[in-house]
Amino acid sequence: MLIIVLVLVLVAFGLLVAALTTANTLFAWLSVVVSVAAAALLVVDWLSSRKRKHEARETGQPTASESGADDEPEPDDVPDPVEEPRAAAVDAPEDEPGEEATDVSDRLVVSELSDEVRVLDERPRYHLGSCAFLSGKPSLTLPVSEARQLGFTPCALCTPDSVLSARHRAAG
Template sequence: MLFIVLVLVLAALGLLITALITANSLWAWISIGLSVAAGLLLVVDFVRRRVARRRASAVAEQGEEPAVAASTDDDEPSTPEATAVEKPADEPAPETAAAEVEDAPVDQTALIPTAGELVGTAEEGEPGEESTDPADAEIVDELDVEVVVVDEHPRYHLTDCGWLADRDTIPISVKEARDLGFTPCARCTPDAHLAEAHRAKA
């Protein structure tokens, strides 16, 4: 976007010089038009960046909701339904037992990701969180290197992460991503790679 604006400004400058040399007002009007177009592109780029930051903040807030849901599900064994399942002495009727067997896989699917989700396939699921070394975490917290996030997903990734596939990504600095509550992807391990690259430069 900025490259296009630069080209338009240079073209407008060239046309303005041509208008002054040839004393032709048409070139001056075209130069003004290109300058206005460059200004509009700058405004559009500014608005797009603000929208991307707001979306990233919303993703960070939504990333906390699954943890709350998981803790609520962990408390479910204290409910009467869970107690009824744990009692071996009270054998339910065949129809009730069949209904409980059919319902159990649904609950487990909601609580435990499938094998494909643990790996983080491009079609479905969320990659796990990278276990970052404390020394790497201290380095990454101070870096302004760019990573990417995906709307409504709590992880940040390297730009070449295989999980991203054709998803729409939002570029953001790793420091800002961590400040907003995003966590590193276990598949592309951004913290380890960025810390190692920083040490190599140092």
Template sequence: MLYIVLVLVLGALGLLVAALVTGSSLWAWISIGCSAAAALLLVVDWLRRRGKQEPAGEAAEVTTATGQGEDAGGPATEGESAAPGSDGDELDRDPDEEETDAADLLIVSELQDEVLVVDEHPRYHLEVCSWLADRDTLPISVAEARELGFTPCARCGPDGRLAAQHRSAST
């Protein structure tokens, strides 16, 4: 489609030059028509591409929302990973990021409680996290994990649990 637009634009340019050389306004109007046709094709192409991208974006949002609901359930996620035919794909994939409340984030960023990270994976975890399984882990403080760019795991929810523990210890 873009090649057709390119040909139309080059044709419009040639017709514009012809209009200037001959002094005939007919060539100028044909040039404008070619330019308008090229613009129309660009809009049609843009709408077609946008139409293809929207359903994929909506599907991703539905998948994300569904994935968060399953992660919140805990046992449902474990049951799904043990389902026949899953081949352990769920355990190989990095867990989603926990959505941390702003108040919890302020508390957690100052804590020195120990969390576990796996080298070359973006999340930090609690010891009870099912995703860790047999992976080699590195213990570091949650504040240091945050500084290094690690984010909380949605499966074990370290930010929510650590903030709740800190609040209960403070009262």
């Protein structure tokens, strides 16, 4: 569909150039008509893709946006700020500390911070650099907002969300 729209836009541009060089208004009007047709095709394609997404959601099938094919998020696709993604298919090992019970206001503050936290490979929690759980374990550094987006959750031992949000509020 987009190729057809591209061809129509190129034809409209050619007609516009012809109208300007020959001073013939017929070419200008044809350019307008072809441009409107291209816009109409785009609207029809957009509406049909929204309908397909809605039908796929009702049947429980993944949509193109869930598979990463659609760059533009739908208003319905914006996640609820209270719900946090979980690290998929990673069960917490027995020695893993629990998840910090984070206040919603702290979650919102932390989700916008660029302060760095530490994560362990194949582990679902993120930690402060001073967390006792990290001692002697190789860890990676990430901004806390990115760790949240990737599905990591805060450690109950070092309580990174509470510490970072309190630090941010004190600084601001």
